[in-house]
Amino acid sequence: MNVEEAKKSLRGSIAPIITPFHDDESLDLDTLKSLIDWHIQSGSHGISVTGTTGEPSSLTLKERERVMETAIKAVDKRVPIVPGTGSTNHQESLHLTKLAQEMGADAAMVIVPYYNKPSQHALYKHFKLIADSVDIPLIIYNIPGRTAVNLEVKTLARLNEDCPNIIGVKESNKDFEHINRVLLNCGRDFLLYSGIELLCYPMLAIGGAGYISATANVLPSKVAEVYNAWDSGNVEEALKLHYELMPLNDVLFKDTNPAPLKAALGMMGKINPKLRLPMDLPAESLQKEIRSVLADYGLVEKIGSEVK
Template sequence: MQALIGTGVALVTPFKKDFSVDVEALKSIVNFQVDNGIDYLVVLGTTAETATLSKDEKELVIKTIVEANKGRLPLVLGVGSNNTQEVVAELKSRDFSDFVAILSVSPYYNKPTQEGIYQHFKAIAEASPIPVILYNVPGRTASNMLPSTIIRLANDFKNVVAVKEAAGDIVQAMKLIQGKPKDFLVISGDDMITLPMILAGGAGVISVIAEGFPKQFSEMVHLGLNKRVEEAYKLHYLLADAIDMIFEQGNPAGIKEVFKSLGLSENTVRLPLVNVDENLANRLYDFTNKISKM
């Protein structure tokens, strides 16, 4: 899965001020990623506010991104739920011809055991017509998918090809990298520890900050993959304050404020999310303006 090495971004869903999907802004955001060195795009992840989109809106987002991308970058589709049967049904009914893989989150709210998580992804692996990227994000799911469970799935199912590891725990990530099968990819889901994970043997990132600052973050990732450590860390520390800021008051409220500063979209989010406060908005504007002049 060479297509998944490097920098992927979890695309936002831009909304107009009336909260409808802003198709033209979404096209602009896709082109901004393509033009600035991003390696692949993730459609309908958490950052897309997928939980607040209707079925028709999800299809509109998919259609818009596929058409705007025009086959230029590989696409990954978010297909996840805490209802295993619901995911399996979608996998058996959807056309995945435009996608290289799915990204599927560990079940949230139910708080399954490790065996329950394994059985959930076993059902998904057996049903999926394309490769599967596991997604471990304990901060949102309330349960941590342990390295032993991930490695078990990777060994048992050839189409389980990667994990987006977003526990924010570099030691856990290193255990994954140490124990994984040779071709299995450990992808960072935490922007702040992306570079350390890459230098430890990770394959790259599925990022939020990278869609706001794609040129700089993607360059950092590729420098890290090429073990050009000093140059990579210069870019890491250049962006570190922004990484903290975009998550300070929730995702994607922070990154949408960056897009507003760049003139790519409104900063509108849907309830229960709210916009960042004026202080953070001003700090993000100042940082974005500084980077854009570099």
């Protein structure tokens, strides 16, 4: 997919899928394939793997490669696929991004390096070298709450100007003023995605291309419908769905993502809810709250006052 095709196609709800594990913590690739089929059947507009929700920092390099390869083959060009290829290690980011291109991904999502706290100058060099090494469209992933550094709008605008294949940014950034200035400085055709659930609808209102929302793991059809309603001009329906999703969004982020997600998907019978340490399932009290909210959405059965 070239840049122009990507700018037309990479819109809507791009679902960032969890990485399923067996009890022995090995990859459960069959379940990953099943989840991808479910998402596509449910109306997700695109698929992403090995982003934050996919626990990439808990995977070995070879495991990340296997998840990417499995997902790209499972999607089979039915919708766009955008694997996360970034790392705190520059050479690893280069390797994974090149590999995503070789495997046939439609674009790659490259996170701002975490833990290192690089300067804006260093961030520019990091992303510029990755962009220059591939032809595949790139989406930068800015999530300062996890990386401890914010990619400033000025740096992003410079990258956009100097790297034609950097086509957008996923902003997991609660600073909505910053987000508005992204489109002001990068242009209205720059693809802006929300990575904050409560900003998915507001992001569309200012000209965003869509969102990469973890909540899509649990309710993919409803999350996709927000974009469909907005895109068809049904603003009232999009706004109604935005508020309808808020209780689910809230409970899924009462602990660190993807722990509540995996607990929820386990309750729904979609996965074995296994995480790798240092991540773990939420406390039992939160799991009960998650069950209650899922029951309110009809995602698990409620019998009387008990949720099963």
